[in-house]
Amino acid sequence: MRAGPRPPHCNAACRIGYGPRARLIDLMEKDGIVGPPDGTKPREVLKNRSWMKEFERFRTLICAIVFRRITQLAHHPYNF
Numbered sequence: 265m266r267a268g269p270r271p272p273h274c275n276a277a278c279r280i281g282y283g284p285r286a287r288l289i290d291l292m293e294k295d296g297i298v299g300p301p302d303g304t305k306p307r308e309v310l311k312n313r314s315w316m317k318e319f320e321r322f323r324t325l326i327c328a329i330v331f332r333r334i335t336q337l338a339h340h341p342y343n344f
Contacts, residue, residue, distance in 0.1 A: 280288075289307070292298045299308035 289298065293300060293307070297309070297311050299310055301307060
């Protein structure tokens with residue numbers, strides 16, 4: 265499976281510059297989400313759609329836990 269939009273198109277979509285975007289791609293390669301660069305070709309996506317669905321469920325769970333904890337801290341009597 266090949267990656268979607270090429271980097272120049274990502275500027276408008278992601279609203280982040282080249283440097284931070286390159287760092288994210290490097291982290292995705294390190295984590296095994298995308299393959300190594302191959303010249304001017306898009307990187308190969310190594311994870312399948314079921315992995316993305318599982319990741320989304322995990323992300324939703326983490327966000328709920330963090331939100332609940334922040335809410336608890338906001339109501340704590342010794343809140344700084």
